[in-house]
Amino acid sequence: MADLPFRVLPRLDDENRFFWTAGERGELRFLRCQACGYYLHPPLPRCPECGSREVAPEAVSGLGEVYSVTVNHHSWDGGREPYAIAIVGFPEQADLRMTSNVIGCPPEQVCIGMAVQVTFEAHDDVFFPLFTPVAASG
Amino acid sequence: MISGIGQSAVGRRLGRGGLDLTIDASLAAVADAGITLAEVDGLATYPGGGMGGPGFAGPGSPEVQEALRLKLNWHSGGIEGAAQMAAVHNAVLAVGAGLARHVLVYRTVTESSEQGTGGRQGIGMGGLGMGGGGKAPKMGGSFQWNIPFRAYSAANWLALNAQRHFHEFGTTPEQMAMIAINARRNAGLNPQAVYRDPMTLDDYFASRMITTPFHLFDCDAPVDGSTALVVSAVGHAPNVDHPVARVDAIGSALRGRPSWDQYDDLTTMAARDAGAHLWTRTDLTPADVDVAELYDGFSFLAMTWLEALGFCGKGESGPFIEGGERIALAGELPLNTHGGQLSAGRLHGFGFIHEAVLQLRGEAGARQVPGKTVEVAVVANGGGPIAGAMLLTREA
Numbered sequence: 001m002a003d004l005p006f007r008v009l010p011r012l013d014d015e016n017r018f019f020w021t022a023g024e025r026g027e028l029r030f031l032r033c034q035a036c037g038y039y040l041h042p043p044l045p046r047c048p049e050c051g052s053r054e055v056a057p058e059a060v061s062g063l064g065e066v067y068s069v070t071v072n073h074h075s076w077d078g079g080r081e082p083y084a085i086a087i088v089g090f091p092e093q094a095d096l097r098m099t100s101n102v103i104g105c106p107p108e109q110v111c112i113g114m115a116v117q118v119t120f121e122a123h124d125d126v127f128f129p130l131f132t133p134v135a136a137s138g
Numbered sequence: 139m140i141s142g143i144g145q146s147a148v149g150r151r152l153g154r155g156g157l158d159l160t161i162d163a164s165l166a167a168v169a170d171a172g173i174t175l176a177e178v179d180g181l182a183t184y185p186g187g188g189m190g191g192p193g194f195a196g197p198g199s200p201e202v203q204e205a206l207r208l209k210l211n212w213h214s215g216g217i218e219g220a221a222q223m224a225a226v227h228n229a230v231l232a233v234g235a236g237l238a239r240h241v242l243v244y245r246t247v248t249e250s251s252e253q254g255t256g257g258r259q260g261i262g263m264g265g266l267g268m269g270g271g272g273k274a275p276k277m278g279g280s281f282q283w284n285i286p287f288r289a290y291s292a293a294n295w296l297a298l299n300a301q302r303h304f305h306e307f308g309t310t311p312e313q314m315a316m317i318a319i320n321a322r323r324n325a326g327l328n329p330q331a332v333y334r335d336p337m338t339l340d341d342y343f344a345s346r347m348i349t350t351p352f353h354l355f356d357c358d359a360p361v362d363g364s365t366a367l368v369v370s371a372v373g374h375a376p377n378v379d380h381p382v383a384r385v386d387a388i389g390s391a392l393r394g395r396p397s398w399d400q401y402d403d404l405t406t407m408a409a410r411d412a413g414a415h416l417w418t419r420t421d422l423t424p425a426d427v428d429v430a431e432l433y434d435g436f437s438f439l440a441m442t443w444l445e446a447l448g449f450c451g452k453g454e455s456g457p458f459i460e461g462g463e464r465i466a467l468a469g470e471l472p473l474n475t476h477g478g479q480l481s482a483g484r485l486h487g488f489g490f491i492h493e494a495v496l497q498l499r500g501e502a503g504a505r506q507v508p509g510k511t512v513e514v515a516v517v518a519n520g521g522g523p524i525a526g527a528m529l530l531t532r533e534a
Binding site: 041070074098099100 | 275291295348
């Protein structure tokens, strides 16, 4: 994939590797409590809902909805602007959400409530979960 | 109680060291408190030495202790707590516990000189050599959940809060602009403020977009400067030749998840918790407040504090500040009377405390709230998951 934007890479470790590498299989994965079903993000060693330590990565559908979005114009990293930074919420659980980018459409068209789905941008062994509008992604 | 205050020169690229500025502010505060350095037995600062990007931290408490040769019974510096004013909260607790009688508290920044002409860096990006072709180190910890998505700055993270607020409550850019315009109007009366030229709504909208909905003039101005204060035992009040600021209540609660994007209600963030907590610890009410000095690192934050402190209902800060009359110097709730961080400069929380004390003492000069004695002032620091508040009262 040519012309990748500059990105600061996450430092992979035993706690976060499942998240940052799951895109190789086309999956968006979060930790999930195996006792009560609660999704934990960011990852934690213990379920804060039920106290169980039985937590394991599970794939979600990859479908989501833009909960909030800002279009960044300022040059922080020398890359291309403008771009859309969004908080994406997931139907699997009311408080499951993450910060990401919405790509695949002009950033000013990204709006709260927009249906999006995950796509991945690979930088070496890290697969960034990004999102594209559902309608535009075919 | 806050018995004394002091401030160094404040400006853009003063070219002076942080310790040098801190000494100026500290000596002024100690003298103002009616004590000598030999009587200072406590020292507290935010955020402590070595924290954050260039120019963010100021000198650590050991450096200041060494420079002033203080003999201390209690000392503390740290970045975790109820926002920048956590250092003041800690000092109040130390005095209340009898560990110290006079605590010197300071906050120093040299962000303007350190950033030079290179522009502002994102949080967590200090020293990464961004844009210089250097290879950035990999990001661990909580920053891995936003910075790899090119959300480098609190400007981005808080813009997401503002956008959600605009969406849920119909808040408008014209309403938010009043925070910046009001600050500039007050800064015109403050000789220490860095931006004093009048600003119109057109000027505001002409400033470049940083990250929607924040224009440049929604973002505070990095400066060099040091603010210091002395927290003393209440018994010291009669020894001081001016009114003092009694700490009536502290709001330090944090009940939501301590995260920029995981906090339950993006439209309120942690200000909700600290604001509500404040009013549980006093007999005073929002109607008693004569002046409000509310953190405006970004203009939107002052709006969240107006709501969190109960000056208006949740989601109603837009209509509350519309037109700007209510929050003007002669309005029903004078706001950020020194010009806030937006126009007086990013003294990072402590500028608001300094101004509240001046207003309570009736020493704010041309910008003194007219037509009444300021008896009660509320001060708030922080944004996002970081929030602290204090209620100060005049004790003559």
